[in-house]
Amino acid sequence: MAASALGLSLAGAPGAASVALAVQADEVLKDPALEKRAREISGELRCLVCQNQSIDDSDAPLARDLRLLVRERLQAGDSNGQVMDYMVQRYGEFVLLRPRMSLQNxxxxxxxxxxxxxxxxxxxxxxxxxxxxxxxxxxxxxxxxxxxxxxxxxxxxxxxxxxxx
Structure with missing residues (x-):
């Protein structure tokens, strides 16, 4: 119920309609602080199918899987940095919308x-x-x-x- 209310409130906010369409009500975490962190991280990760959208903005099934993975890691107690590092380790640096400055790149x-x-x-x-x-x-x-x-x-x-x- 709270999750659907959050989705409706986002849909009514100006400029937030695309976010409400991508993140489904069943994905939203009950803890608002964790959900906020999940949204911040999801906004930094690239949808590997769409490539020019964050996983937070993408309706692709893979983006949904990645959003759920981010939320799982947060619920397991990972910090934002640990979640990002995990995603980079698993999918490569291409998953970052803003690549890190490193010797490799x-x-x-x-x-x-x-x-x-x-x-x-x-x-x-x-x-x-x-x-x-x-x-x-x-x-x-x-x-x-x-x-x-x-x-x-x-x-x-x-x-x-x-x-x-």
Whole structure:
């Protein structure tokens, strides 16, 4: 009775309808403190079928089994951390909606930054080499003479050459 009343009160709360649909009345623990802890933990665990929903939000049968397992562990006296560790040990770190920072997955967290830094360094090296190659050779005496000749020519003379073509 209390469990169904809790389900109805959640269904009536704004934004809580999806939670009330996923957690069935027969899953709700009689102890409100344990139920609150179960909801907190369930909100952190990924539904392995839906993948982008927590087990608290998912209607999948596997999510129900996981919710019941969380509640069993809490009733057995496990702390929230022990329940989370048990779930990770049993299903892998993929079960966590927010993966833990660890040595095993550090590359996944650091890889995008490494790619950006390596890309920026590559562009910098490429630009420097290009500038060095373009400006490294001095003009020969013949090229300097041609440049002086071109600079001495009248500006109107170039315009007439362009219009003739």
């Amino acid at each position: 550090a590359l996944l967290w650091v890889a995008p930054l490494l790619v950006l830094v390596l890309g920026a360094l590559s562009l910098l090296v490429f630009a420097r080499r290009r500038n060095e190659a373009a400006g490294a050779q001095p003009l020969s005496a013949e090229e300097e003479a041609q440049l002086k000749q071109l600079l001495k020519e009248e500006p109107g003379r170039h315009a007439s050459r362009r219009s003739a073509h």
